[in-house]
Amino acid sequence: MSKKDSNFFEEHIEKIVLAVVGLGCLWLFITRVLLSPNYIEYDNQKFDPRAIDSRISEQAAALESKVNRKPEPKPPYQPRVNDFIARLDSAISDINTSFALPQPINNPPEVADNRVYRIPLIGEVNDVLAEHIRTVAYVPNVEIGEKNVYGPDNSGPNDIDFVTVEAKFDVAGLCKRFNASFAGEDVQQDWRDPCLAKPVFASVQLQRQELLSDGSWSDWQTVPRSKIDPRKRMFEIIENINDLPPGGIKVRRLQFDDAEVRMDLLQPGSYRIASAKEEWFPPSLHEKYVGRQREADALKKREAAVEKKEEREGDRSERRSKQVAAAAKAHPATETAGGQSAGEAAEGYVPSTAVTKTPSRKSQPDRNKPEKEHPQKSPQKTKEVSKTTDDVYKELDEISIAGSTDMARMDKP
Numbered sequence: 001m002s003k004k005d006s007n008f009f010e011e012h013i014e015k016i017v018l019a020v021v022g023l024g025c026l027w028l029f030i031t032r033v034l035l036s037p038n039y040i041e042y043d044n045q046k047f048d049p050r051a052i053d054s055r056i057s058e059q060a061a062a063l064e065s066k067v068n069r070k071p072e073p074k075p076p077y078q079p080r081v082n083d084f085i086a087r088l089d090s091a092i093s094d095i096n097t098s099f100a101l102p103q104p105i106n107n108p109p110e111v112a113d114n115r116v117y118r119i120p121l122i123g124e125v126n127d128v129l130a131e132h133i134r135t136v137a138y139v140p141n142v143e144i145g146e147k148n149v150y151g152p153d154n155s156g157p158n159d160i161d162f163v164t165v166e167a168k169f170d171v172a173g174l175c176k177r178f179n180a181s182f183a184g185e186d187v188q189q190d191w192r193d194p195c196l197a198k199p200v201f202a203s204v205q206l207q208r209q210e211l212l213s214d215g216s217w218s219d220w221q222t223v224p225r226s227k228i229d230p231r232k233r234m235f236e237i238i239e240n241i242n243d244l245p246p247g248g249i250k251v252r253r254l255q256f257d258d259a260e261v262r263m264d265l266l267q268p269g270s271y272r273i274a275s276a277k278e279e280w281f282p283p284s285l286h287e288k289y290v291g292r293q294r295e296a297d298a299l300k301k302r303e304a305a306v307e308k309k310e311e312r313e314g315d316r317s318e319r320r321s322k323q324v325a326a327a328a329k330a331h332p333a334t335e336t337a338g339g340q341s342a343g344e345a346a347e348g349y350v351p352s353t354a355v356t357k358t359p360s361r362k363s364q365p366d367r368n369k370p371e372k373e374h375p376q377k378s379p380q381k382t383k384e385v386s387k388t389t390d391d392v393y394k395e396l397d398e399i400s401i402a403g404s405t406d407m408a409r410m411d412k413p
Helices: 008-034 049-068 081-091 171-182 248-256 259-266 283-330 342-347 377-399
Strands: 040-042 045-047 126-140 155-168
Touching: 040 049, 045 049, 126 283, 155 283, 248 259, 283 377
Parallel strands: none
Antiparallel strands: 040 045, 126 155
């Protein structure tokens, strides 16, 4: 085959491939080397990895020089109130005003509060009582808090041991001492503060010791609040002022100066008892409640015994009446000596000439009448039973703190 018959592409295919490869390499060199995509925008400028390090190093050195240099004193402050008043007067100079416009005034320098108050005596806790109760109660099965309050939906029956501690505290005396220290006659007139004169209860702490295996006692330990207390985190004692939440002591005083919070703090609620034979009471009332329960049980047993006895006597009288009726029917006209009828003789009555006198039938109670003819006995028994525990509940209501209780006027601790 001659060269004239050959194709141009077949003759120059190697050169064409080399040209295409060369153009591709040139494109990669320009786009990936000369025009690198690894640029970073910083301070509205583009830097390559090497240049960005140099730029940051320069800025760090400049910042370090500023930090290490000596502070430059600022120019003294010059009051500009007069300049502001002049500008205000010039702006309204053509307006005829018959009233004084509000103008800024110089704030007087703050004066340190050198008030001195006499710290009131807090007082002691007296008449401490403790009691242990073992019963079945509804124990919470989840974490209780302000958003998840203790109730039947999040608790179940379980065995539990109650240790209830009760004490008395003279709140009325505390209120009088606070008033005398912060708003009394001995305090200067401009220092008297009715807000400080009202005591606010912020914590109640209970401590215990544990008997160790060697017979010695452990150190005093703070007893945590019960699991059903929704505000147990709020009642945690903060001893360091730096640990106070935002708002400081003023916000804490407002939070604790609430009737519901005071009730939960001083008289926390108890677990709901699941047993019908037990009820929660403070130690001073629980012993009385148990005694009344025993009296009620004994009264019920006595009533049951009396009813059973009356029932037996009623059955015996009924049988005796049937015997008398049968004897009278058999001898309707027969009389015994002394003018007694056969029915009376069957009843066991002696003649009138006998030395022993037996009361007549009219003076004896009618035992043949059924019990339902004396309806007054049942209400009287119920009343006696209900009186055994109602007075204990009434005493509990009297010593409990309510939302409307004025603690400054409490006549008893």
